[in-house]
Amino acid sequence: MSRLAVDGLSLRFGGLEALAGISLDIAEHALYAVIGPNGAGKTSFFNCLTGYYRPSAGTVSLDGRDITRMAVPDVAALGIRRTFQNVRVFPRLSAHENVLAGAHLRSSASLLGTLLGTPAMRRAERALADEAQRWLEYVGLADKSRVLAADLPYGMRKRLEVARALMGQPSVLLLDEPAAGVSSVEREELVAVIRRTWESGVTVVMIEHDVELVMQLATRVAVLQRGRLLVEGSPEDVRSDQRVVDAYLGRRRG
């Protein structure tokens, strides 16, 4: 069964068709890439998967369950977590507090309420704090725990956002242009984090402009163009598809 099944997904903004009948299946074991020119509808697609935008038609299912019209927190609680193209960390919170915030809406987090003020609650809080620190280490920010997010350089804020998403114990991690604007060294670190996360069993879907990075990492690629699904297939198939070369890759090379 598909982890994510998208069927006829459409989204209109007045006269603009941002998404026009997108149908695709994302397998549980996929490291799935969505590529396409600016304005193709990639971020809108993520926004429809996560409750930020309400599609005008079509359905999205997670593990066979219809999540199409669910609100943002409900989708997050079901295990779809994301990062944003324009990083959205809490600037006045420390790196550690930012990651801790990712535990909110986690299914086990509701337990804390019933344990209010008890030693068991303090143990649970301690465990969450330790886990947040481990996610910081995971993305290479172990020594930035107490630094305010606002004081971290851009590439680190992007990794912090990944750590926060992982704190949510996602079954699906959506990354919107994770490598955009980061240095080549950070890009390598990021590739390692993405690969390791995928290998641990998380379904990863990433929007990415860097075609080389996509070809290096992805098991499956979808190409969007003007809200439509142009091609979907293995990286090899997509790379050699003439429509893709014409519409996208060719222009970048040319």
Ligand SMILES: Nc1ncnc2c1ncn2[C@@H]1O[C@H](COP(=O)(O)OP(=O)(O)O)[C@@H](O)[C@H]1O
């Ligand atoms: N909230 C919105 N209101 C109006 N138009 C939007 C909104 N969000 C996206 N769009 C439009 O939808 C199209 C697709 O945008 P987007 O999904 O951001 O593309 P991509 O991420 O592929 O660059 C663009 O024409 C964009 O201007």
Ligand SMILES: [Mg+2]
């Ligand atoms: Mg975008």
